Amino acid sequence: MPTPPIIIIRKKGGHGGHHGGAWKVAYADFVTAMMALFIVLWLMNSSKQIQAAISGYFKDPSGTGKEVGSSLAGSGEKVQLPKQNMAKLKEQLQESIRSITDLDKLKNNIEMTVTAEGLRIELLESEGGTFFDLGSAALNNSGQKLLTLLAAELGKVPNHISVEGHTDAKPYAGKGSYSNWELSADRANAARRLMQQSGLRGDQVSQVRGFADQRLRNGKDPLDPSNRRISIIVQYISNNPDEAESRGDDTKESGEGKPSAAGAKAESETTGKKDEK
Secondary structure, three states, X not given: OOOXXXXXXXXXXXXXXXXXOHHHHHHHHHHHHHHHHHHHHHHHOOXXXXXXXXXXXXXXXXXXXXXXXXXXXXXXXXXXXXXXXXXXXXXXXXXXXXXXXXXXXXXXXXXEEEEOOEEEEEEEOOOOOOOEOOOOOOEOHHHHHXXXXXXXXXXXXOOOEEEEEEOOOOOXXXXXXXXXXXXXXXXXXXXXXXXXXXXXXXXXXXXXXXOOOOOOOOOOOOOOHHHOEEEEEEEOOOOXXXXXXXHHHHOOOOOOOOOOOOOHHHHHHHHHHHHHO
């Protein structure tokens, strides 16, 4: 039997036909889907403030999104002003005060300190009166200018504001039952009223308190004119209102004396509310 011939098939090398770029489109869709997944996972683990800020941006990219860090229109939420930003706010306020000649000369009567409860702004009276008429709750020209400036700047931040009135230990010389309690509360209310008319939002002031001479700035000299002052506190934003309130109540500033009576604060707040009416 003859041997069958050996057949050798040789194939020429080279690429196959063009398959198109459909795979690139599919890969791009896959990457986009993965990115969207991770964004959703990140948002689910973010704070409510961040979620509200992002939601506000998509609702109004040209308006609300620009207000992140101040307020969110229509969302009911406000973005927290971090503690480190309090120092920046302090510098901004000081720069604004320095830009006005009439107020720059009063810089020794304006103290700003970052405390455990927030940024504390103190307007210190002099012997002859610096921001209020002597023995009165009426603001003078310097007091009106400064509080108007502060209101315009503080109205831009989401933080709540509390206003305190303080006096020295000298008894009020007026007639009747009017005392340092009423004077301190009336001065705090006068400051609150003007600031709300000049830039603060209607719901921004959380507390108005009058302490009379129960929290002296200079405890060694109860008659020191600097004990007569208005304190404006830009409070830290807390998710727990009770925590924020207790922090403000428990804070003791250096140089301030302790209240001589346990009910001093409660009495002052009640007086402030009555006078506000």
